[in-house]
Amino acid sequence: MKLFPYKSSNDYTVIVGCGRLGANLANTLSDSGGNIIIIDKDPEAFRKLSPSYGGLVLTGDATEMGVLSNAEIEKATAVISVTNKDNTNIMVAQLAKEMFHIDRVIARLYDPECECVYEEFGIDTVCPTELSTKEIDELLGVPETEVEPV
Numbered sequence: 001m002k003l004f005p006y007k008s009s010n011d012y013t014v015i016v017g018c019g020r021l022g023a024n025l026a027n028t029l030s031d032s033g034g035n036i037i038i039i040d041k042d043p044e045a046f047r048k049l050s051p052s053y054g055g056l057v058l059t060g061d062a063t064e065m066g067v068l069s070n071a072e073i074e075k076a077t078a079v080i081s082v083t084n085k086d087n088t089n090i091m092v093a094q095l096a097k098e099m100f101h102i103d104r105v106i107a108r109l110y111d112p113e114c115e116c117v118y119e120e121f122g123i124d125t126v127c128p129t130e131l132s133t134k135e136i137d138e139l140l141g142v143p144e145t146e147v148e149p150v
């Protein structure tokens with residue numbers, strides 16, 4: 001995984017999905033001084049943002065090019081897609097990478113089998129299934145092994 005310095009004078013992060021994870025990310029990145037826009041198709045979702053959130057919100061389906069254009073995604077230094085649907089996150093990540101040439105693209109994927117495919121396209125993935133498995137194994141004291149995805 002290539003590491004980028006998070007903040008720079010022209011940083012602009014587009015977050016897709018204002019669920020528990022998206023809202024939390026938006027709150028922490030905004031609190032650390034980042035320029036953020038968060039997109040969700042459900043306007044009620046923005047109620048999860050903290051009162052101190054200083055970024056923008058945009059209501060719309062992020063799989064639509066018009067919505068991504070309205071978010072000025074082409075100016076983004078990072079795009080993070082964390083909706084509850086792998087297909088949506090994959091589509092947004094691919095649009096960000098291929099159509100808008102965004103360097104830093106991160107997608108949440110529930111299905112660990114999809115992960116390696118996206119690394120080839122330069123899309124970083126975060127898989128809650130794998131992270132939870134690792135954490136539970138650690139709590140149980142299970143020794144680390146190289147396990148092939150099922």
Ligand code: AMP
Pocket residue numbers: 016017018019020021022039040041042045060061062063082083084085088
């Ligand atoms: P959670 O399950 O708590 O991580 O929430 C996922 C969020 O993603 C919800 O607020 C959904 O409304 C949002 N979401 C799902 N699909 C889309 C989409 N195509 N465009 C924008 N937001 C979406």
